[in-house]
Amino acid sequence: MITVKNIHKSFGNRRILNGVSFTAEQKKVTYIFGTSGGGKSTLLKAMVGALKPDDGQILFHDTDITGLHGRGLDPYRKKIGMLFQHGALINALSVGENVALPMRWHTTLDDNIIKIMVKMKLEMVGLRDFEDLLPNHLSGGMQKRVALARALALDPEVVFFDEPTSGLDPIMTSVITKLISDLNRLLGITCVVVTHAVEEAMKSADKIVILYMGKVLAEGTPQEIRQSADPLVQQFITGSPDGPISFSASSKDYREDLLVG
Ligand SMILES: Nc1ncnc2c1ncn2[C@@H]1O[C@H](COP(=O)(O)OP(=O)(O)OP(=O)(O)O)[C@@H](O)[C@H]1O
Numbered sequence: 001m002i003t004v005k006n007i008h009k010s011f012g013n014r015r016i017l018n019g020v021s022f023t024a025e026q027k028k029v030t031y032i033f034g035t036s037g038g039g040k041s042t043l044l045k046a047m048v049g050a051l052k053p054d055d056g057q058i059l060f061h062d063t064d065i066t067g068l069h070g071r072g073l074d075p076y077r078k079k080i081g082m083l084f085q086h087g088a089l090i091n092a093l094s095v096g097e098n099v100a101l102p103m104r105w106h107t108t109l110d111d112n113i114i115k116i117m118v119k120m121k122l123e124m125v126g127l128r129d130f131e132d133l134l135p136n137h138l139s140g141g142m143q144k145r146v147a148l149a150r151a152l153a154l155d156p157e158v159v160f161f162d163e164p165t166s167g168l169d170p171i172m173t174s175v176i177t178k179l180i181s182d183l184n185r186l187l188g189i190t191c192v193v194v195t196h197a198v199e200e201a202m203k204s205a206d207k208i209v210i211l212y213m214g215k216v217l218a219e220g221t222p223q224e225i226r227q228s229a230d231p232l233v234q235q236f237i238t239g240s241p242d243g244p245i246s247f248s249a250s251s252k253d254y255r256e257d258l259l260v261g
């Protein structure tokens with residue numbers, strides 16, 4: 001349903017995505033792994049239409065969304081939800097108002113209807129009694145769930161998650177991972193998830209995509225990935241410090257992050 005074809009993106013003279021291609025199938029859960037600073041968020045931003053790649057196509061059904069601009073992206077945006085890496089909740093607004101935002105922006109629904117829908121979305125993420133609180137009065141895991149409720153506001157076909165479990169304890173990581181599986185299984189939502197929680201992802205993914213050096217290193221079912229003979233792939237799934245991916249390579253990525261960030 002979403003086909004990423006030969007995506008390139010550079011910032012200044014640094015090439016971040018260098019011909020990324022893969023498919024995220026309809027009603028399936030696709031997990032994306034990669035090194036820190038390797039371009040995962042950049043890729044997701046391109047997939048939601050928030051960033052224009054320099055080259056390549058992103059096909060949603062048969063529409064190339066890289067060719068859409070401004071309000072031309074609205075029909076696509078109504079069908080997708082995005083959980084950003086860094087929350088992106090508005091702290092001046094209550095939890096309920098944060099969840100209501102996409103409904104106010106994209107629909108002409110009556111206020112009473114919006115209130116009911118907000119309650120339903122918060123119920124789905126286990127936060128039904130929290131709508132009047134401010135986001136910064138919630139724990140990190142709860143904030144992620146509020147962001148998820150907001151991503152679900154318009155009953156999306158696809159939800160993109162950028163590190164939905166980063167900074168969370170192992171139990172909350174499992175809770176969020178299960179929530180993603182449930183959304184997929186019970187509601188048929190297509191999920192595309194960037195994560196470092198490799199073990200959790202390997203248990204619940206339909207497909208794994210590993211991004212390395214600006215390209216797709218491997219794409220397949222968890223079983224296919226586990227059986228890969230490529231030492232790079234093995235290092236990704238075991239998280240070993242010893243292997244072809246050196247510490248100096250990743251610390252260079254961190255330095256570059258700091259320079260930009
Ligand atoms: N708007 C931008 N302008 C310049 N450089 C950018 C911009 N966005 C990202 N970069 C750089 O592109 C590289 C990839 O960034 P990106 O956020 O996509 O990485 P990531 O894989 O999501 O990393 P992490 O795992 O730390 O979230 C980084 O070096 C980053 O500094």
Ligand SMILES: [Mg+2]
Nearest residue numbers: 040041085162
């Ligand atoms: Mg990122």
